[in-house]
Amino acid sequence: xxxxxxxxxxxxxxxxxxxxxxxxxxxxxxxxxxxxxxxxxxxxxxxxxxxxxxxxxxxxxxxxxxxxxxxxxxxxxxxxxxxxxxxxxxxxxxxxxxxxxxxxxxxxxxxxxxxxxxxxxxxxxxxxxxxxxxxxxxxxxxxxxxxxxxxxxxxxxxxxxxxxxxxxxxxxxxxxxxxxxxxxxxxxxxxxxxxxxxxxxxxxxxxxxxxxxxxxxxxxxxxxxxxxxxxxxxxxxxxxxxxxxxxxxxxxxxxxxxxxxxxxxxxxxxxxxxxxxxxxxxxxxxxxxxxxxxxxxxxxxxxxxxxxxxxxxxxxxxxxxxxxxxxxxxxxxxxxxxxxxxxxxxxxxxxxxxxxxxxxxxxxxxxxxxxxxxxxxxxxxxxxxxxxxxxxxxxxxxxxxxxxxxxxxxxxxxxxxxxxxxxxxxxxxxxxxxxxxxxxxx
Numbered sequence: 001x002x003x004x005x006x007x008x009x010x011x012x013x014x015x016x017x018x019x020x021x022x023x024x025x026x027x028x029x030x031x032x033x034x035x036x037x038x039x040x041x042x043x044x045x046x047x048x049x050x051x052x053x054x055x056x057x058x059x060x061x062x063x064x065x066x067x068x069x070x071x072x073x074x075x076x077x078x079x080x081x082x083x084x085x086x087x088x089x090x091x092x093x094x095x096x097x098x099x100x101x102x103x104x105x106x107x108x109x110x111x112x113x114x115x116x117x118x119x120x121x122x123x124x125x126x127x128x129x130x131x132x133x134x135x136x137x138x139x140x141x142x143x144x145x146x147x148x149x150x151x152x153x154x155x156x157x158x159x160x161x162x163x164x165x166x167x168x169x170x171x172x173x174x175x176x177x178x179x180x181x182x183x184x185x186x187x188x189x190x191x192x193x194x195x196x197x198x199x200x201x202x203x204x205x206x207x208x209x210x211x212x213x214x215x216x217x218x219x220x221x222x223x224x225x226x227x228x229x230x231x232x233x234x235x236x237x238x239x240x241x242x243x244x245x246x247x248x249x250x251x252x253x254x255x256x257x258x259x260x261x262x263x264x265x266x267x268x269x270x271x272x273x274x275x276x277x278x279x280x281x282x283x284x285x286x287x288x289x290x291x292x293x294x295x296x297x298x299x300x301x302x303x304x305x306x307x308x309x310x311x312x313x314x315x316x317x318x319x320x321x322x323x324x325x326x327x328x329x330x331x332x333x334x335x336x337x338x339x340x341x342x343x344x345x346x347x348x349x350x351x352x353x354x355x356x357x358x359x360x361x362x363x364x365x366x367x368x369x370x371x372x373x374x375x376x377x378x379x380x381x382x383x384x385x386x387x388x389x390x391x392x393x394x395x396x397x398x399x400x401x402x403x404x405x406x407x408x409x410x411x412x413x414x415x416x417x418x419x420x421x422x423x424x425x426x427x428x429x430x431x432x433x434x435x436x437x438x439x440x441x442x
Contacts, residue, residue: 040397066120073113079249080106164419251354330360
């Protein structure tokens with residue numbers, strides 16, 4: 001049996017309140033989200049029935065909002081691995097309350113990254129061609145393999161860390177869901193042998209998922225970099241995309257943390273120190289992102305290759321200049337001064353910086369993709385791209401569906417891992433003291 005009495009006595013009851021009680025606000029929120037999801041579904045069915053002609057896409061600009069969403073969503077998924085897996089491996093104790101919401105973000109958002117590609121195909125059944133006519137020299141197939149592997153491993157990581165809490169909820173005896181928790185707990189009773197095996201499995205999967213995470217967004221960048229299109233064919237795209245993924249992913253987790261903290265009254269678990277520490281990581285990623293962006297554009301400028309420069313100037317002072325400079329302001333000018341000073345690295349400050357970064361990073365993906373397609377090496381026709389209501393509606397539908405899944409999850413499982421908090425109280429303090437003694441001389 002899980003020692004539920006000991007855990008619940010330890011002040012962990014608030015972590016179950018959002019599962020046990022459902023207020024009016026929940027039903028209002030879920031109704032709004034369902035309405036937005038249905039609107040997005042209507043937009044997609046319109047596209048499916050009529051064709052991609054209802055979008056702003058054309059023969060030359062064949063990628064737009066949907067592929068921007070794909071790169072953006074896959075990037076956000078890196079937050080779970082970075083915050084949960086890497087911080088778990090290095091034994092950063094402050095990550096305990098935020099590990100599950102980070103892992104959950106990874107798993108759920110990956111579905112919408114893959115879904116964006118299917119939507120962009122127009123005919124989703126053609127996705128099967130990637131398997132039927134597999135060609136391993138194609139970066140598109142590399143994408144299929146890496147993302148499928150990442151989704152599988154991330155789902156296993158999330159599930160393994162859920163098992164003790166599922167077993168706890170099974171033992172509490174909620175009759176309506178008893179059968180569900182009974183199945184999902186896999187007979188976990190909390191014996192010393194089971195704990196030892198579970199902790200080894202979680203650590204092993206955490207180590208395995210880290211290189212897979214790096215591989216995924218590197219391969220996503222290769223979809224662009226392996227072409228000869230100007231300002232895509234670049235060796236810097238791999239690390240540039242990985243840095244951007246971590247940048248937007250950490251910002252997303254901070255935003256979700258603030259919402260969860262406020263909605264479920266988890267102030268004593270999601271504390272200012274968590275926002276401060278993540279804000280510090282976000283500051284480091286802000287500088288790293290700026291370094292890669294500067295490196296990308298300054299090498300293009302000094303190279304002065306005509307086809308590259310045509311796109312370069314369209315971003316700097318041409319048609320796409322407003323989007324380019326807006327994304328620079330949102331990703332660096334606004335967040336950097338907020339995050340650089342400890343006094344402004346508060347909950348409010350980090351949330352403002354995070355929202356700014358996420359909007360800016362979506363624009364960055366758009367500015368990477370669309371301008372190159374308007375000025376390809378072999379132009380097909382005069383090109384101009386403006387997204388239509390269908391594309392924007394599907395984006396809103398995807399974000400709403402993600403939020404809906406998140407909300408439903410919190411009605412079945414605690415969003416803050418109870419067993420990790422309990423373990424932190426009981427084991428971590430002596431372990432930290434022992435590590436400190438090992439560091440210090442004498």
